[in-house]
Amino acid sequence: MKNLLLAWQFWAILSAIFAALTAVFAKVGIENINSDFATFIRTIVIMVVLAAILSMIGGWQPVSTISPRTWTFLILSGLATGASWLCYFRALKLGDAARVAPLDKMSVLLVALFAVTFLGEKLTVPNWLGIALIAGGTVLVAYKG
Structure with a gap:
């Protein structure tokens, strides 16, 4: 079991399963709401869950240990993720x-x-x-x- 938890394939398959559930749940969830506002709610849920996970596993680290290069690329990744989610929810609303x-x-x-x-x-x-x-x-x- 420990080897399974260390395999990237295991986590990639779980990602696919959760992505599929995301599409189905989101399609129902955005039925009577603005897709951008739905994305905002989804983002809050993700932040709360991740904060809880980081707290449980002791995964927080000092901000000062993060290099400027890492900050730059994480910020760019966050912007791309946000744009992707906004577009995805809009597409789900329409299609x-x-x-x-x-x-x-x-x-x-x-x-x-x-x-x-x-x-x-x-x-x-x-x-x-x-x-x-x-x-x-x-x-x-x-x-x-």
Whole structure:
């Protein structure tokens, strides 16, 4: 069990499960509310839960131990996350969850492209084939014909 908790694949699968639940719960939750305000409520819930988790595991650390570079990239990540959530909730408000969520997951393709371009990561031919299949499948799921 300890090895499972240390495997990135385990956490990635849990992330996918929770992301799926997020789409379904959010679609119902934004039915009679402004999507931006719904994002605000969601953000408060996340902050409270994370503060509780950090307190339980003793994960708080002095702000002074965080480098300026780390601050910069965490702030940029936070801004990108906020923009993503706002766009995602707006898309859910306007569209079907079964089509919005897969299209949102085109981020998989973009992460691969950005990681290769900006982080110097290397992907193999089978990796690129998988990414192409994800992109094709996403387009087919999002298609409303």
